[in-house]
Amino acid sequence: MTTYLLTGARPLGGDPTDVLVADGVVAALGADARRAGAQVVEADGLVLLPGLVDLHTHLREPGREDAETVESGTRAAALGGFTAVHAMANTTPTQDTAGVVEQVWRLGRDAGWCDVHPVGAVTVGLEGERLAELSAMARSAAAVRVFSDDGKCVHDPVVMRRALEYVKAFDGVVAQHAQEPRLTEGAQMHEGVVSAELGLTGWPAVAEEAVVARDVLLAEHVGSRLHVLHLSTAGSVDIVRWAKARGIAVTAEATPHHLALTDDLVRGYDPRFKVNPPLRTAEDVEAVRQGLADGTIDVVGTDHAPHPREDKDCEWGAAAFGMTGLETALSVVQEVMVDTGRLTWADVARVMSTAPAHIGRLTGQGRPIAVGEPANLTLVDPAARRVVVPEEQATASVNSPFAGRELPGRVVATFLRGRATVLDGALVEGTHR
Ligand SMILES: NC(=O)N[C@@H](CC(=O)O)C(=O)O
Ligand SMILES: [Zn+2]
């Protein structure tokens, strides 16, 4: 395996130092790192982070390989600085059995671009009725710890309660897509001033908040772990803040798009901006940023949701919900949170690596940058700027809401257990298996 010497890198944005990556681990730091024979990676001024971990990726395989495959999605992940992703369960067939989660886990391992941890469905076929074989998925080779019907809400409170009780046996977590189905029938965008103007059916904030409130109370009652996916409203932030103050074991996620974009964008009727939960108001965006800054929101999850052109190149009402995000997530977080002084790079390491790894109960990911630790690392050039061109991305889909926008930051290199998956901002082909 190639040995790498990263010269002058700034771990977590701190003081520059040399970092030796050898035999899969961080082998030396500082003066000790200067060893002959290593391939030098010029890292002066670059920020070194623990490899990013996404708790919320849609890889679409099996079933929608026209939108994404494990291969294309994990290439996108590596380019985005990720060394592990959690692959959501809304595939066809659904990831609701040990067989299907093992299949996805194997595809990820064979692709070799980053670790793929399949999420297990909570209910059979995401139907919301019968619990899936949660413990069989937990005990499988995929060792599932995160369970979610994402795309759909586990709306029956009895089913949600049973799922929360069940996952305690293997320290699992239920990740909820909080969307009250009756309050969002036919919903096309956030319910508010803009939806009234455009005459589109609204998805009111209360449809999210009512489920978040119910679920934190259920998690308290059961004494189990709850994770709130793609939290998007000021009210949801308040409820999670209250629940944490009360000692409830709840964690929460914000997506890059809910940190950066508002429902004003819907005025152009461009389906790239159609997503669940919908883009909200500027006040909601500010509350989500504040929640991430003060620790109420634990993680940034991409909710990378690729869709084929035919499902997006159509009128607003017919278009699919979802946007890509793996290759822009870190840049968006840099723009809205780091360059504005609201998060440090150490905070970014927490919300995009350490905390998601901990919630997913991953070992070997989200670790400190220290001698002997597995070399899962991301090297970022915060001074670079680039225009987002979806057609040039590795994801097989082009539904990026940031297309044409200039964003700061560039992932220069990604290391997966000491092996470079990305160097000079490009995938390292051939050696990855
Ligand atoms: N976010 C979305 O709008 N869509 C996701 C499902 C989801 O995350 O709810 C998808 O699978 O396309
Ligand atoms: Zn969802």
Ligand SMILES: [Zn+2]
């Ligand atoms: Zn999702």
